Amino acid sequence: MSEYEHTCMIRGDGGRTIRAVLDRICDKWTLLIVTTLDQGRLRFTDLQRQVPGISQRMLTLTLRNLERDGLVSRTAYAEVPPRVEYALTPNGRSLIPPALALAGWAMEHIADIEASRAAYEERTS
Numbered sequence: 643m644s645e646y647e648h649t650c651m652i653r654g655d656g657g658r659t660i661r662a663v664l665d666r667i668c669d670k671w672t673l674l675i676v677t678t679l680d681q682g683r684l685r686f687t688d689l690q691r692q693v694p695g696i697s698q699r700m701l702t703l704t705l706r707n708l709e710r711d712g713l714v715s716r717t718a719y720a721e722v723p724p725r726v727e728y729a730l731t732p733n734g735r736s737l738i739p740p741a742l743a744l745a746g747w748a749m750e751h752i753a754d755i756e757a758s759r760a761a762y763e764e765r766t767s
Contacts, residue, residue, distance in 0.1 A: 664713055665727045671696055673741050676730065679714065680738050683729040713737065 666672060668760035671693065678684070678692045690701050705728060708714035719725040728737075 647755065660698060671700055673737075673744075675701070675704055675708065676713065676737055677729045677741060679728060679734070683717075683727045685725065685727055689728060708734065719736065720758055723734070 654720070674693050674696070675689065678689060684692070686705075688700065689705075690696060694703065696704075705714060705716070709716050709732050712731055715729050717729070717732050719727075
């Protein structure tokens with residue numbers, strides 16, 4: 643794909659389509675939840691325990707949005723007490739490789755980013 647085609651893909655409709663998807667994927671909790679669910683099906687409380695710092699409300703909202711977007715499935719079992727499990731869908735699972743690539747990029751460049759931040763703070767304070 644040419645540079646022009648990449649630019650058109652990103653900016654085609656002013657970026658609205660891609661921004662809508664990236665806003666969901668790049669929020670504070672989504673990638674943590676998706677990569678945690680990559681380990682397999684989890685119940686809500688197990689998922690909450692494995693995602694440090696997430697509140698019950700934020701986990702609920704994020705899971706609802708991921709389910710709405712087709713990245714996570716929710717299975718409720720007719721049992722007493724009720725049991726609900728969350729799992730990645732095929733689309734959710736397809737997010738793992740780019741998420742790992744992005745995490746790898748962040749780890750590779752974190753020292754440079756932190757140095758730039760420190761230099762910026764020094765210049766502007």
